[in-house]
Amino acid sequence: MSKSETLHNPFKEKFPFKVQMLIERPKNKGTITPEEAAQLNGELTIARYGDAATGMEIVWYWVYDPDQERVVSARYTLFGPPVLLAAADMAALLCRNKRYDEIEKINYKSLEYFLRDNPVDPAFPEEYRFAVPFVLRSLRAAIARSRGESLPESPTVCECAGVDEATIVQAIRDFDLRSVEAIGHYTRAGTFCGSCVAPGNGPEVRARYLRDILEETRKEMEAQSSAAAKVPEKSFKEMTLEEKRAAIEATIDEYIRSMLVMDGGDMEILDIKENGPNTDVYIRYLGACSGCASANTGTLFAIEGILKQKLDSDIRVLPL
Amino acid sequence: MSVYLDNNRLAPVDPQVREAMAPLLEAPYGELHALHKAGAKSRAAYLEAMEKLYAAIHAPENGDIFVTSGRAENLSTLLMGVYLSQILTGRKSDIILSRRASPAELEAARLIESQGGRVSYLPLNGEGVVEPDTLLDYLTPRTALVSIPMVDEEGGIVQPIAELARVCRRYEVPFHTDATHAMGKIPVDVQEMEVDLLSLSSEPLHAPAGVGAIYLRDDVELMPMIFGARSHFERYRAGPLNLSGLVGLGKALELASDALDFEMEDVRERRDRLEEALTAIEGVRSPIPWALRIPNTLWLTVEGIESELLLYELDRNGIQAYSYTVEPFGYWKGTPLCDVLGLDPSLRHTTVGFALSRMNTDEEIDETIRVFTESVEYLREFSSRSPKESA
Numbered sequence: 001m002s003k004s005e006t007l008h009n010p011f012k013e014k015f016p017f018k019v020q021m022l023i024e025r026p027k028n029k030g031t032i033t034p035e036e037a038a039q040l041n042g043e044l045t046i047a048r049y050g051d052a053a054t055g056m057e058i059v060w061y062w063v064y065d066p067d068q069e070r071v072v073s074a075r076y077t078l079f080g081p082p083v084l085l086a087a088a089d090m091a092a093l094l095c096r097n098k099r100y101d102e103i104e105k106i107n108y109k110s111l112e113y114f115l116r117d118n119p120v121d122p123a124f125p126e127e128y129r130f131a132v133p134f135v136l137r138s139l140r141a142a143i144a145r146s147r148g149e150s151l152p153e154s155p156t157v158c159e160c161a162g163v164d165e166a167t168i169v170q171a172i173r174d175f176d177l178r179s180v181e182a183i184g185h186y187t188r189a190g191t192f193c194g195s196c197v198a199p200g201n202g203p204e205v206r207a208r209y210l211r212d213i214l215e216e217t218r219k220e221m222e223a224q225s226s227a228a229a230k231v232p233e234k235s236f237k238e239m240t241l242e243e244k245r246a247a248i249e250a251t252i253d254e255y256i257r258s259m260l261v262m263d264g265g266d267m268e269i270l271d272i273k274e275n276g277p278n279t280d281v282y283i284r285y286l287g288a289c290s291g292c293a294s295a296n297t298g299t300l301f302a303i304e305g306i307l308k309q310k311l312d313s314d315i316r317v318l319p320l
Numbered sequence: 321m322s323v324y325l326d327n328n329r330l331a332p333v334d335p336q337v338r339e340a341m342a343p344l345l346e347a348p349y350g351e352l353h354a355l356h357k358a359g360a361k362s363r364a365a366y367l368e369a370m371e372k373l374y375a376a377i378h379a380p381e382n383g384d385i386f387v388t389s390g391r392a393e394n395l396s397t398l399l400m401g402v403y404l405s406q407i408l409t410g411r412k413s414d415i416i417l418s419r420r421a422s423p424a425e426l427e428a429a430r431l432i433e434s435q436g437g438r439v440s441y442l443p444l445n446g447e448g449v450v451e452p453d454t455l456l457d458y459l460t461p462r463t464a465l466v467s468i469p470m471v472d473e474e475g476g477i478v479q480p481i482a483e484l485a486r487v488c489r490r491y492e493v494p495f496h497t498d499a500t501h502a503m504g505k506i507p508v509d510v511q512e513m514e515v516d517l518l519s520l521s522s523e524p525l526h527a528p529a530g531v532g533a534i535y536l537r538d539d540v541e542l543m544p545m546i547f548g549a550r551s552h553f554e555r556y557r558a559g560p561l562n563l564s565g566l567v568g569l570g571k572a573l574e575l576a577s578d579a580l581d582f583e584m585e586d587v588r589e590r591r592d593r594l595e596e597a598l599t600a601i602e603g604v605r606s607p608i609p610w611a612l613r614i615p616n617t618l619w620l621t622v623e624g625i626e627s628e629l630l631l632y633e634l635d636r637n638g639i640q641a642y643s644y645t646v647e648p649f650g651y652w653k654g655t656p657l658c659d660v661l662g663l664d665p666s667l668r669h670t671t672v673g674f675a676l677s678r679m680n681t682d683e684e685i686d687e688t689i690r691v692f693t694e695s696v697e698y699l700r701e702f703s704s705r706s707p708k709e710s711a
Contacts, residue, residue, distance in 0.1 A: 024636065048704070051666075052669065052705050053666050053669075054669075055645075055669040057704050077702045079624065079669075080629065085629065203441075203654075
C-alpha cells in the first residue's frame with residue numbers, strides 16, 4: 001500500500017460545498033398532488049425505484065405537459081444516504097423543462113459535473129460514487145414507465161444492496177472498473193455482507209459472484225477493444241456525412257459540453273454541410289450560452305479549435 | 321451543544337483515569353524487568369493495576385490474567401491459539417461462535433474454515449439471545465471452543481452467560497466470553513459464571529483505547545501469539561507493556577465497579593427517559609426488550625429514515641449517535657441485528673443507537689430529545705417511506 005492509500009480517509013467529515021448545501025438545504029424535495037399538476041396543465045407521473053430494504057429508494061413526481069412535450073415540474077421523495085439526496089436534488093433541477101429524450105441523455109458526467117465545486121475535483125469521494133448512477137437509473141426507469149415500457153430483467157447478484165447483473169456489467173464498462181471494491185463504490189454491490197464478492201467471502205452461497213462477472217466483462221472488453229483496433233480508422237475527410245456528424249457529436253460530448261454545462265449553458269448541432277474542402281457545422285447555443293457575450297468570440301474559437309485539433313483542420317463552426 | 325452518545329464503541333477518558341496515568345506519563349519509568357529504581361516504580365504500578373483487574377472480574381487466586389492490546393487481539397489470540405494447538409494437531413475440529421460474533425472472530429473463523437476446521441454460528445432467538453438449549457444442539461465431542469460475547473455491542477443485549485457456561489462445563493468444552501461491553505454496566509464475576517476464559521477491553525470503559533486483558537482459569541491452556549517473552553510478565557504476550565494504558569485500565573475498572581452501585585442507576589434513568597420520549601414519536605420503536613438490555617443502551621428503528629441521513633442530520637445539530645448498518649461504510653460482516661430480531665426488511669437501514677455514559681447530563685438528554693424529534697420531523701417531509709404515506 002502506498003503512502004497516499006495509507007493516508008486516504010474513506011469517511012467524509014465534510015462533503016464539497018455544493019454537495020453539502022444540497023444535502024442540508026435541498027430545494028426540489030417533496031411531492032406533487034394531482035391538483036397541483038392540473039394547475040400546471042400537465043399529467044402527473046409517480047415512479048418508484050429501488051427498495052428501502054436495500055437502503056436506497058427514490059420516488060419521482062413529474063408533471064408532464066403533453067402540449068409542450070416537456071416535464072414542467074419535477075420533485076422527489078427518497079429513502080437513502082445524504083449523497084443520494086444531493087444527487088436527486090440536482091437531477092430534479094436538471095429534469096425541469098426537458099423532453100423525455102433530453103432527460104435520457106443526462107449521463108454520469110453531466111450530472112456529476114453539476115455537483116462539482118470546481119471542474120477538476122470530483123463531487124464525491126471514491127466510496128460515495130454510487131448515488132449518481134442510481135439516480136440516473138431511476139430516471140431511465142421512470143421514463144420507461146411513463147411510456148408503458150419496462151426495463152429488461154436481469155438476475156440480482158447482490159441481495160443486500162439489490163443490484164442486478166446488468167447494472168454491474170454496465171458500471172464496469174462505463175467507468176472502466178478493475179476491482180471488486182471499485183464495483184462497490186459505483187453500485188454498492190458487495191459492500192454489505194460480502195457474500196456476493198467471491199465464494200467463501202460471506203455467510204451465504206450465491207449463483208453469481210462479482211469476481212467472476214468482473215473477470216468475464218474485462219475479457220469481453222479487451223476482446224472488443226482489440227477487435228476495434230484492427231479496423232483502420234477512417235480519416236475525417238473520407239467519412240460520410242452521417243459519420244462526420246457522429247464524430248463531431250462524440251468530440252463535443254467528450255471535450256466541449258461539460259465545459260459549457262459548468263456555466264449553465266449547452267449547445268446543439270443543427271446541421272452539418274460540406275462546402276468544398278470545408279465542413280460547416282451549424283450550432284445553436286442553449287441555456288446561459290445563448291446571449292452570452294463570449295458565445296461569438298472566445299467560446300466559439302474554443303469549440304472550433306478543439307474540433308480542428310481533434311478531427312480536421314477544415315472544420316468551420318457557425319453559430320445561428 | 322455537543323452530545324456524545326457513542327460510548328459503546330469508545331468512551332471519553334475519565335479525568336480520574338488521566339490522573340492515575342499522569343505519574344507514568346510525566347516522569348520516566350523503566351521496563352518491567354529493569355534492575356533500577358525506574359524499573360521498580362514500573363513494577364509497583366504494574367502490580368497495583370493487575371490487582372485491580374483481578375478485583376474487577378472477581379478472578380480467583382489461581383486464575384491467570386494477562387494484558388493485550390484490546391478486543392481484536394484478544395479474540396484473534398484465542399481463536400488462532402485454539403486453531404494451532406487443537407485443530408491443526410487434530411485433537412479437536414470444531415469452534416462454536418454466535419451469529420453476532422465480532423469482525424475479529426468472523427475473520428479468524430473464515431481462516432480456520434479455509435484450513436479445514438469447522439465453525440458453527442449459533443442462531444439467536446427472536447430477542448437476540450443465544451438459548452442454552454440451542455448451544456446443546458451444536459456441541460460435539462470435537463468442539464474445541466465456544467465463544468459468545470456477553471453483551472451485544474450494537475443493541476446491548478445481555479446473554480445468559482452463566483447458563484451457557486454451565487452447558488459447556490457439563491461436556492468439558494472450554495467456554496470464552498467477551499465481556500468488553502458488560503464491564504461497568506452489569507456485574508461480571510468469573511467465579512459466579514464459572515467461565516473458562518473471559519476477555520475485556522478498555523475502549524468503552526473511559527480508559528484510553530488499546531488495552532485489553534484475558535482471564536484464564538487455572539487449567540486452561542492458551543498458546544501465545546506474540547513471541548519473545550523475556551520474563552514471566554510477558555509469558556503470554558511479549559513486547560514492552562503499555563504500562564500507562566494498563567494503569568488507566570486498572571483505574572477505569574475500579575471506577576466502573578464503583579459506578580455499578582448508583583451511577584449506573586442514574587444512567588439507566590436517563591436512558592429510560594430518552595427511550596420514553598423518542599419512542600413516543602410515530603414510527604420510532606425500540607425492538608429489544610427493556611429487561612434484556614444493559615442500562616446505557618437504546619437501539620431504535622426509525623421508520624422511513626435512512627440511518628446515514630439521520631446520523632448526518634443529528635451530527636449537524638451536535639448529537640453524535642451510531643448506526644452499525646452504515647459504519648464502517650456499510651460493511652456487515654455478521655448478520656444485521658434487524659434480521660436477527662426478525663424485523664421487517666425495510667427497517668434494516670433505519671437503525672440508530674444511543675449509548676450513554678455516566679458523563680452524560682440531563683441537559684444533554686433534553687437536547688437529544690429536542691434535536692431527534694425535530695430531525696425526524698424534517699427528514700420525513702421528503703421520505704418515500706414515512707409512516708403517514710404508507711398509512
